[in-house]
Amino acid sequence: MPTITPAFADVTASDSALRRFLHGLPGVDAVGLEARAGSLGTRSIKTTAKAYAIDLAISMIDLTTLEGADTPGKVRALAAKALRPDPTDRTTPATAAVCVYSDMAETAVAALAGSGVKVASVATAFPAGRASLAVKLADTRDAVAAGADEIDMVIDRGAFLAGHYLKVYEEIRAVKEAAGAARLKVIFETGELSTYDNIRRASWLGMIAGADFIKTSTGKVGVNATPANTLLMLEAVRDFRAQTGVQVGVKPAGGIRTSKDAVKFLVLVNETVGADWLDSHWFRFGASSLLNDLLMQRQKLSTGRYSGPDYVTVD
Amino acid sequence: MASVFEYAPAPESRAVVDIAPSYGLFIDGEFTEAAGGKVFKTVSPSTEEVLAEVAQASAEDIDRAVKAARKAFGKWSALPGTERAKYLFRIARIIQERSRELAVLETLDNGKPIRETRDTDLPLVAAHFFYYAGWADKLGHAGLGADPRPLGVAGQIIPWNFPLLMLAWKIAPALATGNTVVLKPAETTPLSALFFADICRQAGLPKGVVNIVTGDGGTGAALVSHPDIDKIAFTGSTAVGKAIAREIAGTDKRATLELGGKGANIVFDDAPVDQAVEGIVTGIFFNQGQVCCAGSRLLVQESVHDEVLESLKRRLSTLRVGDPLDKNTDLGAINSAEQLARITALAETGEAEGAERWSPACDLPSSGYWFAPTLFTNVTQAHTIARDEIFGPVLSVLTFRTPEEAVAKANNTQYGLSAGIWTEKGSRILAVAARLRAGVVWANTFNKFDPTSPFGGYKESGYGREGGRHGLEAYLAPSSPEGER
Structure with a gap:
C-alpha cells in the first residue's frame, strides 16, 4: 500500500476514529458559502486579464467524452482537437488532457503519444461505482495498462452516506495502489452527497487516502460543479496543504459551458488558494462544450468581432 | 508554470451621470437659491475633485421649507392610502430605472466601491420604497388602532455613510403614513438627495411633500429647533443625538435617534470558520467600516483565536x-x-495603549482620503479602541473563554446597536441572542439588511425603530384613546 501521511495514521485506525475526525471538521454555513461564491462571481475580468484567463482555462481542460456511443474515431477526433483546439491559430494552447472510458484509453494514448497532452481514464465502474472492489481494481489496472496518465475514480457514495467512511477510505487507497504512477482524481459526486458538510468531509477523506486531485462530479447527475462546491473544495486543499505540506489538485466537472463560467471558477482559485493552483497541474475543468465557447471568445479578443459556431471545429 | 492572475482595470463609466456645476435647495417642488446666497463645495473623497457647489440653507430657508411642508401636509395626509402608495411605487420604479446612474453618483460623492452601491445600496433603496408603498393603504392593520394618524411635518437629518439608503429609510415610511418631510443630507454627501428631489418631480409628487435642504450642522440645528416641526428623525453621531434630545426636551416634538455603535461579533469554537471569516470581513470592512452597526469588536473564543486570526489575515x-x-x-x-x-x-x-497593529500590504492612492484595512490584536476591554466608535476599517480583536464571558463582554459597552453570533449550534444562537442588549443580532451572518426588519438601538445607540412594521410607529399617532397625548 502507498504510504499515508503519518499525521493521519491514528485517524484512520478505525471507522469510529475516522468518523470522529471527519465530523470534527468545521461546519459549513450554506448561505455564507454561496454568498461568498456569488460575490466572487461579480468580479469583472476584462481585456488582458480576460485573455490570460481564457488561455489558462483552455490549458486546464480535460476534454471529455464519456458516452456509450464512443468510438475510436470519436476519440481520435477529440485527441486532435485537444492538441490543436483552434486550427486557425496555432498560438492557442493545447488542453491539459483527454478524458475517456478505460476501453478507449489505448486509442487516446496512441493519438496523443509524445504530445504532452495527458490521457485521463475514468475507472471504478464509473459513473455509479456500484461494483465489487475486485471489478473496480480490474477496471483501474486496465486503464493503467492501456497507458492512461491519470485515473478518475468515483467513490462509493452509498457507503459514504451510510457512514462507512473507512470502507470508502480503503477503497480509495486500493485504487491509488492499483493506479501506480498515474495521478488519481477522486470524484465525490457532490450532487449525491447533497450537503456542504458532506463535501468537506469527503474532501478530507479523499486527501487523507492519497488523492492527487479531488473532483466534484461525473457530469452524469442533476447537480454537478457549482461555484460554491468548488470554493469549498478549494478551501479544503488549502487547509490540507497548510496542515501537511501536501498539495492536492481540484477539478470541477460538469455544467461549466461558457467562458464566463470558467473565468468565475478561475477567480475562485485566484482569491482562495492563489497562484500556486493557477496551473493545469493543480486545477482542471472537466468539460466538453466549454472549449468551443472559450475559442470563440479568444477569437473575439484577437479580431474584435464575434465569429460564430461555424468558425470553431465540431467534433 | 504557475503565474499571477492580475485583474485589468474595470472602471464603471462616469458618463451615465450628469452632475450640474451647482445645486440649489429643493423647496415646494422647485430648486431655489439659499436666502443668504451661501454655497459650499462637495468633493469626491477618492480624488478630492470638486464635484459641485451646493446651497447652504440658513434658518430663513428652513422656515420656507417647513412652511411648504406644512402647506402640503393637509392634502397629502388626506389622500387615500392607495393614492399615496401609487407615488411611492412610482418613485421605487424610477429608482430602479436610474439605479446605475445613482450608484455611480453615490460612489463619486461618498467614496464607497461601486460594487456596494450597485449590489447593496441601490437595491435596498428601491426595496424600501416598495415595502412602505405596500403599507400605505394598510395602516389600520399595523397594530396602532383602526385609524392611526400621521404626525405632521417630519424634520429628517441623515448621515454620509449611506446617503441614499438613509434617505429611503426616512422618507419612505414618512410618506406612506401621510407625513410631509424636510430632509437635510449630510454636508459631505448632498448629491444623491438632490437627485432624489429630481425623482420626486419625475414621479409627479405634489409640491412641498418632500423638501431637501443642504447645509452643515448649523442647518441641521435650525431644522431641529424650528417650532413647526412635529418629529425629528436623526441618524448620526451620539454627541449630536444627545444635543437634539436636549434641544427638543419639553416640546411636543417626537424623535427617533439612530446613533453610534460598537458591535460585537462573537465567534465560538464550533463556528463555520471560513464563513465566519467572511462575516468578520463584511462586519468591519463593508463601507470601509463607516457603518454604525459595524462588527468593530471581534470576540473570538480563545481556543480558536490563532486559527481564526491566521485565516482572517490571509x-x-x-x-x-x-x-x-x-x-x-x-x-x-x-x-x-x-x-x-x-x-x-x-x-x-x-x-x-499597547495593542498590536497589523495591516496587509497594500498600496494606497496618493490623492484622496485612504486608510488601509487594519486589525488590532491583544485588545482588552480597557483599551480605547475597544470602547470608542472608530467608524473606519479598524477591527479590535478580543478573546473570551465561555459563553457567559462572551455575553458579558459584548454587553459591556455604552452602545447597543448590533451583534453577531457564529456557531453551528442552534441552541447556543438562541440562548446568546436572548441575552445580548443589541437592537440587531445576526446569527452566522453580518450586516444583512432588509426593509421588513426593524433596526435601532439600546442605550447610547439611540431609540426608536426604522424598518418593518415597527418603522411605522415612528410616524403615526395611534387612534386608540390611550394613544391620545
Whole structure:
C-alpha cells in the first residue's frame, strides 16, 4: 500500500476514529458559502486579464467524452482537437488532457503519444461505482495498462452516506495502489452527497487516502460543479496543504459551458488558494462544450468581432 | 508554470451621470437659491475633485421649507392610502430605472466601491420604497388602532455613510403614513438627495411633500429647533443625538435617534470558520467600516483565536483597495479628511495603549482620503479602541473563554446597536441572542439588511425603530384613546 501521511495514521485506525475526525471538521454555513461564491462571481475580468484567463482555462481542460456511443474515431477526433483546439491559430494552447472510458484509453494514448497532452481514464465502474472492489481494481489496472496518465475514480457514495467512511477510505487507497504512477482524481459526486458538510468531509477523506486531485462530479447527475462546491473544495486543499505540506489538485466537472463560467471558477482559485493552483497541474475543468465557447471568445479578443459556431471545429 | 492572475482595470463609466456645476435647495417642488446666497463645495473623497457647489440653507430657508411642508401636509395626509402608495411605487420604479446612474453618483460623492452601491445600496433603496408603498393603504392593520394618524411635518437629518439608503429609510415610511418631510443630507454627501428631489418631480409628487435642504450642522440645528416641526428623525453621531434630545426636551416634538455603535461579533469554537471569516470581513470592512452597526469588536473564543486570526489575515491580504469606480474594488475611500483624521488618531491611540497593529500590504492612492484595512490584536476591554466608535476599517480583536464571558463582554459597552453570533449550534444562537442588549443580532451572518426588519438601538445607540412594521410607529399617532397625548 502507498504510504499515508503519518499525521493521519491514528485517524484512520478505525471507522469510529475516522468518523470522529471527519465530523470534527468545521461546519459549513450554506448561505455564507454561496454568498461568498456569488460575490466572487461579480468580479469583472476584462481585456488582458480576460485573455490570460481564457488561455489558462483552455490549458486546464480535460476534454471529455464519456458516452456509450464512443468510438475510436470519436476519440481520435477529440485527441486532435485537444492538441490543436483552434486550427486557425496555432498560438492557442493545447488542453491539459483527454478524458475517456478505460476501453478507449489505448486509442487516446496512441493519438496523443509524445504530445504532452495527458490521457485521463475514468475507472471504478464509473459513473455509479456500484461494483465489487475486485471489478473496480480490474477496471483501474486496465486503464493503467492501456497507458492512461491519470485515473478518475468515483467513490462509493452509498457507503459514504451510510457512514462507512473507512470502507470508502480503503477503497480509495486500493485504487491509488492499483493506479501506480498515474495521478488519481477522486470524484465525490457532490450532487449525491447533497450537503456542504458532506463535501468537506469527503474532501478530507479523499486527501487523507492519497488523492492527487479531488473532483466534484461525473457530469452524469442533476447537480454537478457549482461555484460554491468548488470554493469549498478549494478551501479544503488549502487547509490540507497548510496542515501537511501536501498539495492536492481540484477539478470541477460538469455544467461549466461558457467562458464566463470558467473565468468565475478561475477567480475562485485566484482569491482562495492563489497562484500556486493557477496551473493545469493543480486545477482542471472537466468539460466538453466549454472549449468551443472559450475559442470563440479568444477569437473575439484577437479580431474584435464575434465569429460564430461555424468558425470553431465540431467534433 | 504557475503565474499571477492580475485583474485589468474595470472602471464603471462616469458618463451615465450628469452632475450640474451647482445645486440649489429643493423647496415646494422647485430648486431655489439659499436666502443668504451661501454655497459650499462637495468633493469626491477618492480624488478630492470638486464635484459641485451646493446651497447652504440658513434658518430663513428652513422656515420656507417647513412652511411648504406644512402647506402640503393637509392634502397629502388626506389622500387615500392607495393614492399615496401609487407615488411611492412610482418613485421605487424610477429608482430602479436610474439605479446605475445613482450608484455611480453615490460612489463619486461618498467614496464607497461601486460594487456596494450597485449590489447593496441601490437595491435596498428601491426595496424600501416598495415595502412602505405596500403599507400605505394598510395602516389600520399595523397594530396602532383602526385609524392611526400621521404626525405632521417630519424634520429628517441623515448621515454620509449611506446617503441614499438613509434617505429611503426616512422618507419612505414618512410618506406612506401621510407625513410631509424636510430632509437635510449630510454636508459631505448632498448629491444623491438632490437627485432624489429630481425623482420626486419625475414621479409627479405634489409640491412641498418632500423638501431637501443642504447645509452643515448649523442647518441641521435650525431644522431641529424650528417650532413647526412635529418629529425629528436623526441618524448620526451620539454627541449630536444627545444635543437634539436636549434641544427638543419639553416640546411636543417626537424623535427617533439612530446613533453610534460598537458591535460585537462573537465567534465560538464550533463556528463555520471560513464563513465566519467572511462575516468578520463584511462586519468591519463593508463601507470601509463607516457603518454604525459595524462588527468593530471581534470576540473570538480563545481556543480558536490563532486559527481564526491566521485565516482572517490571509483573507485581508486579498482585499482590493483603490478606485471606488473599479468594479473589482472591495474597499474604497474614507468619506472625508475629518473622518480620516479621527480614524488615524484612534488607531494611534490603540498602538500607544499597547495593542498590536497589523495591516496587509497594500498600496494606497496618493490623492484622496485612504486608510488601509487594519486589525488590532491583544485588545482588552480597557483599551480605547475597544470602547470608542472608530467608524473606519479598524477591527479590535478580543478573546473570551465561555459563553457567559462572551455575553458579558459584548454587553459591556455604552452602545447597543448590533451583534453577531457564529456557531453551528442552534441552541447556543438562541440562548446568546436572548441575552445580548443589541437592537440587531445576526446569527452566522453580518450586516444583512432588509426593509421588513426593524433596526435601532439600546442605550447610547439611540431609540426608536426604522424598518418593518415597527418603522411605522415612528410616524403615526395611534387612534386608540390611550394613544391620545
